[in-house]
Amino acid sequence: MTEPGPRILFFNPVRHARQVYEALQEVASTEVVTSPSSEQFFVDIQKKYSNIQAIYRTSASGAVAGNFDKEFIDHLPPSLKFICHNGAGYDQIDVNACASRGITVTYAPDPKLRNGQFKKGVDFGHDPQGKILGILGMGRIGRAVKARAEPFGLKCVYHNRNPLPEDLAAGCAYVSFDQLLADSDIISVHVPLFAATRHLIGAAEIAKMKPGVVIVNTARGAIIDESAMARALDEGHIAAVGLDVYEWEPMIDERLVKNDRALLVPHLGTHTAETLAKMEGHAMENARRAVMGEELLSIIPEHLPVKKHI
Template identity: 40%
Template sequence: MAGSTSQKPGVLMLGIVHHAKAEFEKLSEVADVVQVTTGTRDEFIRDCDNGKYDNIVAISRTYDSITGRFDAELVSHLPSSIKFISHNGAGYDQIDIQPCTDKKISVSNTPKAVDAATANTAIFLILGALRRAWIPQLALREGKWRGESPLGRDPHTLTLGVLGMGGIGTATAKRAAALGFKLQYHNRKPVDGLDRQFASNEVPKYVGFEELLQSSDVISVHLPLGPATQGLIGKKELSSMKDGVIIVNTARGAIIDEEALAESLESGKVWSVGLDVFEQEPKINPKLISHPSAVLLPHIGTATIDTQKEMEILVIDNVKSAITQGKFLTLVPEQKPLLAKV
């Protein structure tokens, strides 16, 4: 606990460990662990200012921890002893990286652990959007059998554009290849080694951002949210897409201008959408909720027992590595040059 005379480094867990309980308990073998599951952001800041956490070296946090975002204000109150923040999530827009870097605090996330579950969700939404699946589902539940169900589209006749070819984007492309899609992608730069991950006739083609928008029949978004990607797809970008394009987003809602997307869906420019994320979660644009060609999920891309446990284990493994080796296993990309030591 904080204030202990033990020589073990202090670790603060913000939030509840639901699945990796055994692994979390073993963390106490190498650290003095304090867990906080109740309280408020203001109380946490006050405790930091009062010296309660002055022996803490690493913080482990869940996405919904009591503190809210680790923004510049909150980071400014963290004691100087803190050198590591281990975040449970592949996306880490809940943490402002620059203030952490300025204080020489390393930040980790959980890439790879989320790839399969999120890619599976993307494929589910792609197939659902291709069939505009909500229309026959609703008709069936209303006792109308098929009702006015429209004809759908087949993957093998279409080009899928993957926007963001990281772990999740690549996993999605691999699954899409099995469905017969012609594949193309845009990334900050071409990804090395894709030819070793796909069959020779399935290797995704690298294209520019504008070309991907203009030539894809289906666009699947897999970008992290940051200053460069916030509102990346707006009215201008939507207007440049093919008439009848299908858009799927399992990344972050704020990458797409939700009002512009809803308007494009209403006009028919966008044929259908499959969304697991929204711009102002949990609030959703009413135009999307009411539209029959919108297949919607409440941000459940990683919501499986298996993936949640794998994510929790990686968070704990990152903390162990931090306090025993002085560095994270999965440091966020912006901080790759920074190797903070305990």
């Protein structure tokens, strides 16, 4: 009789990357959580899931488990060594609590017409040529934005905690945070959400921006003080915003909803079948490598080993 493979617990069923899931089943024992609530899961984890080695989760896992906070992490069995998150943002997971338990976390880094009027009361826009696009967070997504923006004639600058090597900067000039705020005609946000970046952009930072600045946020809502942004938009200091994320999702500041210069999308940045399949496959490959003892694809930065300098 074949011994069952290492157990991987799925908090969400796989909908798109079915071939990857079927291949994973050849080397691991996979099952989807049936616990209807976090309270029942805490009961089930004592026996039913007591020997799981990895967890696969998505941003929608909170419907069953809530956030993977310290209380949740403390209930996980000693056998659990990996949490493989299907998504680029992992602010729902207490990564410090995971680290203290020896758990490694991975991630998957890939309306004027509202009221039936057509071209009525629409103000003039601006040509992109020669404008400065400030990319806040020059990671994989930031570089992809730069590549898409430059054909429109935009000049791109970026700010990270530290300047990047030339190959990763992709020819983009590094500027200080204050300089990015002061010089940019458009600011596009691509930093992760953690304690140091919560309200990274607030009223004081908005005041440093050019009158008429455009802000695009597709990262995490709480990186920007939403109330301060809505007020500056109403006052005209901010010309327009493009938002896929919000500070208190699913609630959105009513001033943004009512403002025609706010382009609002309900957190759909990855909602294509192709992208979701890639993300599911990436997270499952992390889970497969984890239980097979292979090198992981994408450990979150907080859990990467610290390099020692000689």
